[in-house]
Amino acid sequence: MPDRPAALFAMHPQHLAEIFPPATMTRLQHLVNIDTALVAHDFASPAVTDALAEAEILITGWGCPRLDEKVLAAAPGLRAVLHAAGSVRGLVTDACWERGLVVSSAAQANALPVAEYTLAMILLAGKGVFSLNRRYRYESAYPPVRDLRDLGNNGRAVGIIGASRIGRRVLELLRPFDLRPLLFDPYADEAQAAALGARLVSLEELLIASDIVSVHAPDVPATRGMLSGERLALIRDGGVVINTSRGSLIDQQALTRELLSGRLTAVLDVTEPEPLPTGSELHDLPNVFLTPHIAGSVGNELERLGSTVVDEVEQLVAGRPLRQQVLPADLVRVA
Incomplete structure (x- = not known):
C-alpha cells in the first residue's frame, strides 16, 4: 500500500x-x-x-x-x-x-484502571482493611466488636474531587453500591453532577461531609497544594484520603502530620516527591497504604x-x- x-x-x-x-x-x-x-x-x-x-x-x-x-x-x-x-x-x-x-x-483508556483501583481502595477503606491487616498480622486475634462499629460501606459518604475522565468513571463504578457520592468540580453544574449520580458541593463541604476523599483533579497551577493543612483539617476524624492523581495536589507535610497523629488514613499511589524516599516515615505508619504509581495502565x-x-x-x-x-x-x- x-x-x-x-x-x-x-x-x-x-x-x-x-x-x-x-x-x-x-x-x-x-x-x-x-x-x-x-x-x-x-x-x-x-x-x-x-x-x-x-x-x-x-x-x-x-x-x-x-x-x-x-x-x-x-x-x-x-x-x-x-x-x-x-x-x-x-x-x-x-x-x-x-x-x-x-x-x-489515550487518556480515556488509561482512566479505566485508575478508576478500578480507586473503587477497590474505597471499598477496602470502608471496611478498615488496611489497618486491620497489620493489626491481625501482629496480634493474631479478631478485633473486639467495639473496634468494628464504625466500619462498613452502607451509606458511607465518598467525596470525589474532580469530574475528570477518571472521576467520572469512578462515579459510574460507585453506582451499584450503597454509598453517598459527593462531587467537587468548579467546571461542573448540579445537573451534570446529578447525571453522574453525585451531589455537587463546595470543596470545603465535601471535605467536612465525606468519610472517604478521593482526588481526581488535574495537575495544573490552580490545583497544586489544593488540599492544604487547613483543608485537610476539615476531614472528620477517621477519614480516608485516596490520591491517584499527583502528589503535588496535597500538602505532603500537612498530610504527614495528620497521619502521624493517627487522625486520618491515606491510600497513596502518588506522593511528593515521587518515588517516596526509603527513609520516609510514611512507609512504617499503620494508617498509610502505599503503592508505587500502579493505578494507571500496567x-x-x-x-x-x-x-x-x-x-x-x-x-x-x-x-x-x-x-x-x-x-x-x-x-x-x-x-
Whole structure:
C-alpha cells in the first residue's frame, strides 16, 4: 500500500512491545508505513532524523522528548501526534498548536484502571482493611466488636474531587453500591453532577461531609497544594484520603502530620516527591497504604493504549475526526 502515510514511534523503547503487542502492531502496519524496529527516544540519531523528515504521524508515549520548534522544523510533513499514554502536557508545546497539528491521547483508556483501583481502595477503606491487616498480622486475634462499629460501606459518604475522565468513571463504578457520592468540580453544574449520580458541593463541604476523599483533579497551577493543612483539617476524624492523581495536589507535610497523629488514613499511589524516599516515615505508619504509581495502565492494561492509538489512526486515514482529540483549551483544566 504505497499510499499509506509514514509514521514514527517516539517513546522509550521498553514500552513498545507491551503497548503494541503483535496483533495490535499488525493492525497498525496495515494503516501506516512504519519501521517497527525504530523507536525515537531522542531525535538526534541519523536514522531517526531521516524518519522524522518523512513522518506524517508521530506515535508517542512515555519517554518521548518535548516537541519543540527544533523538532517540528525537522518534520515538515508532520500533521498528527497520537499519544499512547495519558497527559500530553509534558510533550506538546505551543509550537505544535501554532503548526496546526492534530493531537490525541489515550487518556480515556488509561482512566479505566485508575478508576478500578480507586473503587477497590474505597471499598477496602470502608471496611478498615488496611489497618486491620497489620493489626491481625501482629496480634493474631479478631478485633473486639467495639473496634468494628464504625466500619462498613452502607451509606458511607465518598467525596470525589474532580469530574475528570477518571472521576467520572469512578462515579459510574460507585453506582451499584450503597454509598453517598459527593462531587467537587468548579467546571461542573448540579445537573451534570446529578447525571453522574453525585451531589455537587463546595470543596470545603465535601471535605467536612465525606468519610472517604478521593482526588481526581488535574495537575495544573490552580490545583497544586489544593488540599492544604487547613483543608485537610476539615476531614472528620477517621477519614480516608485516596490520591491517584499527583502528589503535588496535597500538602505532603500537612498530610504527614495528620497521619502521624493517627487522625486520618491515606491510600497513596502518588506522593511528593515521587518515588517516596526509603527513609520516609510514611512507609512504617499503620494508617498509610502505599503503592508505587500502579493505578494507571500496567501489564496487560497497556494494550488498551495501543489499541486506542490504532483506532485513532483509522479515523485519521479515513479522513474522519479523531475520537480522543486534545485541544489547546483542554489543557487549562485537564492533565
